[in-house]
Amino acid sequence: MGETIQAPGLRIACGRLDAGTLAANFADAHPPLSDSQARIEADRCYYCYDAPCIEACPTGIDIPSFIAKIADGNLRGSAETILSANIFGGACARVCPTEILCEQACVRTAQESKPVTIGLLQRHATDFLMHRGLHPFARAPETGRHVAVVGAGPAGLSCAHRLAMLGHRVTVYEARPKAGGLNEYGVAAYKLAGDFAQDELDFILRIGGITILHDRRLGRDVTLASLRATHDAVFLGLGHQAVRVLSLSPEPLAGVMDAVGFIEGLRQTAKSGVAVGARVVVVGGGNTAIDAAMQAKRLGASEVTIAYRRGAEHMSATGFEQDWARRSGIRIRTWCAPKALLGEGGSVSAILFEDGGDGPLVEPADMVLLAVGQLFDATPLQEGLAPAIAQGRIVVDAHGLTSLPMVYAGGDCTPGTDLTVSAVQDGKVAALSIHAALTGSV
Amino acid sequence: MADLRCTIGGIRSPNPFWLASAPPTDKEYNVRRALEAGWGGVVWKTLGEDPPVVNVSSRYGAVSYNGQRMAGLNNIELITDRPLATNLAEIKRVKRDFPDRAMVVSLMVPCVEASWKAILPLVEQTGCDGIELNFGCPHGMSERNMGAAVGQVPDYVEMVTRWCKQNTRMPVIVKLTPNITNILMPARAALAGGADAVSLINTVQSVTGVDLDAMTPLPAVDGQGTHGGYCGPAVKPIALRMLGDIARDPVMRGLPISGMGGVSGWRDAAEFIAMGASGVQVCTAAMHHGFRIVTEMIDGLSHWMDGKGHASLESFRGLANRNYVQWGELNINFKTIAKIDPSLCIGCGKCYIACEDTSHQSIAKLPGRVYEVIDAECVGCNLCAHVCPVDDCITMVPQAATGPKLTWGEHPNNPHRSAAETVS
Ligand SMILES: Cc1cc2nc3c(=O)[nH]c(=O)nc-3n(C[C@H](O)[C@H](O)[C@H](O)COP(=O)(O)OP(=O)(O)OC[C@H]3O[C@@H](n4cnc5c(N)ncnc54)[C@H](O)[C@@H]3O)c2cc1C
Ligand SMILES: Cc1cc2nc3c(=O)[nH]c(=O)nc-3n(C[C@H](O)[C@H](O)[C@H](O)COP(=O)(O)O)c2cc1C
Ligand code: SF4
Ligand code: SF4
Ligand code: SF4
Numbered sequence: 001m002g003e004t005i006q007a008p009g010l011r012i013a014c015g016r017l018d019a020g021t022l023a024a025n026f027a028d029a030h031p032p033l034s035d036s037q038a039r040i041e042a043d044r045c046y047y048c049y050d051a052p053c054i055e056a057c058p059t060g061i062d063i064p065s066f067i068a069k070i071a072d073g074n075l076r077g078s079a080e081t082i083l084s085a086n087i088f089g090g091a092c093a094r095v096c097p098t099e100i101l102c103e104q105a106c107v108r109t110a111q112e113s114k115p116v117t118i119g120l121l122q123r124h125a126t127d128f129l130m131h132r133g134l135h136p137f138a139r140a141p142e143t144g145r146h147v148a149v150v151g152a153g154p155a156g157l158s159c160a161h162r163l164a165m166l167g168h169r170v171t172v173y174e175a176r177p178k179a180g181g182l183n184e185y186g187v188a189a190y191k192l193a194g195d196f197a198q199d200e201l202d203f204i205l206r207i208g209g210i211t212i213l214h215d216r217r218l219g220r221d222v223t224l225a226s227l228r229a230t231h232d233a234v235f236l237g238l239g240h241q242a243v244r245v246l247s248l249s250p251e252p253l254a255g256v257m258d259a260v261g262f263i264e265g266l267r268q269t270a271k272s273g274v275a276v277g278a279r280v281v282v283v284g285g286g287n288t289a290i291d292a293a294m295q296a297k298r299l300g301a302s303e304v305t306i307a308y309r310r311g312a313e314h315m316s317a318t319g320f321e322q323d324w325a326r327r328s329g330i331r332i333r334t335w336c337a338p339k340a341l342l343g344e345g346g347s348v349s350a351i352l353f354e355d356g357g358d359g360p361l362v363e364p365a366d367m368v369l370l371a372v373g374q375l376f377d378a379t380p381l382q383e384g385l386a387p388a389i390a391q392g393r394i395v396v397d398a399h400g401l402t403s404l405p406m407v408y409a410g411g412d413c414t415p416g417t418d419l420t421v422s423a424v425q426d427g428k429v430a431a432l433s434i435h436a437a438l439t440g441s442v
Numbered sequence: 443m444a445d446l447r448c449t450i451g452g453i454r455s456p457n458p459f460w461l462a463s464a465p466p467t468d469k470e471y472n473v474r475r476a477l478e479a480g481w482g483g484v485v486w487k488t489l490g491e492d493p494p495v496v497n498v499s500s501r502y503g504a505v506s507y508n509g510q511r512m513a514g515l516n517n518i519e520l521i522t523d524r525p526l527a528t529n530l531a532e533i534k535r536v537k538r539d540f541p542d543r544a545m546v547v548s549l550m551v552p553c554v555e556a557s558w559k560a561i562l563p564l565v566e567q568t569g570c571d572g573i574e575l576n577f578g579c580p581h582g583m584s585e586r587n588m589g590a591a592v593g594q595v596p597d598y599v600e601m602v603t604r605w606c607k608q609n610t611r612m613p614v615i616v617k618l619t620p621n622i623t624n625i626l627m628p629a630r631a632a633l634a635g636g637a638d639a640v641s642l643i644n645t646v647q648s649v650t651g652v653d654l655d656a657m658t659p660l661p662a663v664d665g666q667g668t669h670g671g672y673c674g675p676a677v678k679p680i681a682l683r684m685l686g687d688i689a690r691d692p693v694m695r696g697l698p699i700s701g702m703g704g705v706s707g708w709r710d711a712a713e714f715i716a717m718g719a720s721g722v723q724v725c726t727a728a729m730h731h732g733f734r735i736v737t738e739m740i741d742g743l744s745h746w747m748d749g750k751g752h753a754s755l756e757s758f759r760g761l762a763n764r765n766y767v768q769w770g771e772l773n774i775n776f777k778t779i780a781k782i783d784p785s786l787c788i789g790c791g792k793c794y795i796a797c798e799d800t801s802h803q804s805i806a807k808l809p810g811r812v813y814e815v816i817d818a819e820c821v822g823c824n825l826c827a828h829v830c831p832v833d834d835c836i837t838m839v840p841q842a843a844t845g846p847k848l849t850w851g852e853h854p855n856n857p858h859r860s861a862a863e864t865v866s
Pocket of ligand 3: 044045046047048052053064105106108116118790
């Protein structure tokens with residue numbers, strides 16, 4: 001354990017670990033395959049007919065085809081196969097929960113509980129192309145059409161890239177100073193190690209025809225009505241901009257944060273400058289809870305506990321992620337719903353549960369991270385004519401069309417699974433629909 | 443414990459695994475290590491006349507298949523490149539120290555009787571157990587009218603064999619080249635010349651690949667390539683067929699055969715013996731794994747023999763050869779049908795697409811990736827069973843006989859069917 005530079009009275013601190021340990025802790029969690037490992041792994045693929053893995057990939061990547069190309073030594077062709085279905089093939093190779101997607105469906109899972117490591121192979125092929133600074137696609141001739149994309153997350157950028165490829169001009173309105181959405185601000189640092197999100201962004205923009213306007217927020221700097229007036233179509237890829245609040249103490253206590261904010265902070269700061277408690281309790285049962293706990297541990301917290309109000313089987317975090325957390329020394333307490341936070345001198349000191357589940361009723365804590373859900377925030381759309389919202393999300397049809405003509409939406413702000421890969425698919429589908437609508441081709 | 447002793451053309455060895463004439467048997471150092479490791483015998487790397495040949499640099503090419511290294515090996519080496527006297531002295535020392543092992547000396551000299559007359563007594567003086575005539579080397583030496591250049595002309599095979607039999611009392615094994623249309627011709631010639639045994643196959647003429655950057659055939663020597671000889675697991679089917687043809691030939695009945703070409707483990711050896719060989723020779727497997735691989739071969743063969751109740755090699759030798767017939771003797775009335783075990787099926791669809799695209803459209807694709815054989819359509823070709831990646835998932839089920847055995851010779855569709863048959 002490194003030096004604790006602890007201000008008096010403050011139990012959360014920066015620099016609990018030395019720089020080398022921090023760097024190692026936040027390096028690539030799943031290192032890339034070497035060429036020979038990739039060839040051996042690629043040879044494990046049976047090149048299935050009507051391959052179940054393709055069906056299980058939300059973007060429908062032709063997995064047997066890209067793997068056969070790796071086995072054949074055609075890495076460039078392999079990367080093109082991947083990226084033609086999913087321009088975020090590089091990020092998805094790193095962040096997809098493959099254990100519930102393609103790799104779960106892989107016939108080798110049924111055969112020997114050991115799927116072809118599709119994600120790692122996908123990374124091998126896309127890295128090959130991206131490391132060489134190559135962009136595999138060219139734009140179709142300019143159509144003269146102009147589309148507004150709101151939100152530069154995976155959904156928005158996937159939509160923008162496909163539209164640009166088809167010859168349309170795209171302007172992306174992004175509220176934040178950096179593009180990338182949760183790839184830049186949310187996903188665990190050790191999944192997208194280094195500056196991968198920005199490298200991939202550069203790679204995607206190399207198609208041309210896309211302009212990103214930063215610090216341009218819908219609802220503040222532009223309105224949906226103005227965008228509709230000045231563009232041929234609008235795509236909304238707003239993501240979740242709000243978190244569910246859990247009010248556990250009458251007055252604000254230092255050391256209590258929402259987990260998404262905690263992660264955002266650590267994604268944007270040198271790790272030595274991120275404060276973390278010695279005893280951290282994360283409230284929640286999803287992948288955000290796991291990510292927050294894992295990163296708190298990697299910052300040097302000595303005890304990290306995930307407290308979930310129901311059983312392990314009810315957690316939305318995948319079994320793989322739960323196991324990984326346990327193996328990383330994180331305690332997962334189930335059946336303990338938080339009741340109140342206890343404070344001491346304005347800082348949190350413990351969390352009290354309604355029912356202890358498999359532990360004591362009071363868990364001492366100097367940091368409590370709340371990961372009880374992210375929500376879509378419809379406020380930016382509230383001015384003027386707004387698309388229909390149901391159950392807290394923008395209503396879309398199978399083509400991504402909202403209730404408003406030529407206004408499309410996708411990603412976390414629409415119904416469906418909240419995964420990077422699903423957002424990419426939504427953006428792609430919407431782009432194809434917009435293209436069809438703009439060119440009259442169906 | 444099964445008795446693995448073997449005798450070929452009067453040459454005895456404690457087990458049927460000999461190292462073939464090649465780099466593993468090139469000199470005393472290797473051969474001692476081999477015999478210490480347990481090989482039953484060796485065929486010393488082919489000797490020739492002095493001055494010795496000169497080899498080139500870059501000598502082997504190999505074919506890897508799906509990650510499996512050296513599925514096939516190709517070489518452009520010649521015979522020994524060391525002086526005759528050196529080899530002879532070493533052979534003598536090794537044989538003295540390993541009297542129970544088979545020591546056979548491979549020979550290749552020009553196709554004139556004087557050359558053979560000169561070398562045979564020198565070889566005999568080493569105390570070796572026999573000689574093998576290398577009529578098989580398919581590259582280099584054949585350009586000098588030796589090796590395969592002799593082996594491809596039955597008259598020469600007979601002539602040289604006879605010279606040897608007349609000029610030595612040592613058993614003579616004639617090693618055959620597979621680079622010939624009908625293997626029976628040189629084999630019968632060897633028999634006519636008095637050979638005590640034949641050995642086969644030598645390597646198959648081949649080019650392993652092409653370097654697409656340098657545009658050279660492989661293996662490359664200073665920007666050029668030449669054909670070489672192919673061996674290893676890839677050639678085993680070729681060897682089995684040629685071996686089987688000789689073993690079932692009525693003219694050659696009883697002529698001992700030393701089988702080789704792709705023997706990589708005990709099972710291959712058992713197959714060669716079941717096809718009619720008396721023993722086997724191995725080169726590539728030793729070059730791939732080192733000499734200790736023979737311990738796995740010996741162990742595997744004896745366990746298998748014990749399990750089957752075969753007390754000696756003779757108790758199963760040639761058993762499969764009895765069932766090795768001409769196509770025209772096969773029973774056209776026999777029918778076998780593929781059966782998919784749904785509890786083992788992993789839904790990869792490979793059987794379906796193989797049958798659908800390239801065979802008889804006999805597999806139905808049902809909802810939920812369920813695949814089912816359409817019995818009435820299946821011709822029993824086995825393709826699906828071969829492509830299925832799950833062991834025993836697709837089995838071929840012989841169907842109850844619907845009539846007596848019917849061969850093509852008797853089939854109504856055969857315009858030349860034997861007159862004895864009644865027209866239906
Ligand atoms: C902590 C965390 C970890 C995650 N880990 C994984 C993982 O490992 N694997 C996985 O597959 N998924 C993961 N996810 C989910 C995944 O990140 C999302 O599903 C995905 O990013 C959704 O993409 P999106 O484009 O819809 O939204 P976002 O990525 O949220 O992007 C939305 C963009 O819109 C911008 N924006 C929002 N409002 C406005 C506005 N009014 N005006 C202009 N711009 C605006 C935002 O600034 C942002 O750039 C994780 C999510 C979180 C929170
Ligand atoms: C590098 C190399 C050199 C060989 N040299 C000879 C030789 O000098 N004389 C000979 O009769 N056969 C030679 N052979 C052929 C082998 O003896 C043997 O017939 C052939 O390799 C098939 O056996 P395998 O499949 O076990 O390798 C050579 C083979 C190799 C690989
Ligand atoms: S299911 Fe598995 S084995 Fe089949 S094509 Fe997909 S990755 Fe390959
Ligand atoms: S045995 Fe041949 S014909 Fe029969 S189902 Fe299999 S592939 Fe088709
Ligand atoms: S090849 Fe075998 S495992 Fe694959 S679908 Fe056919 S029967 Fe099933």
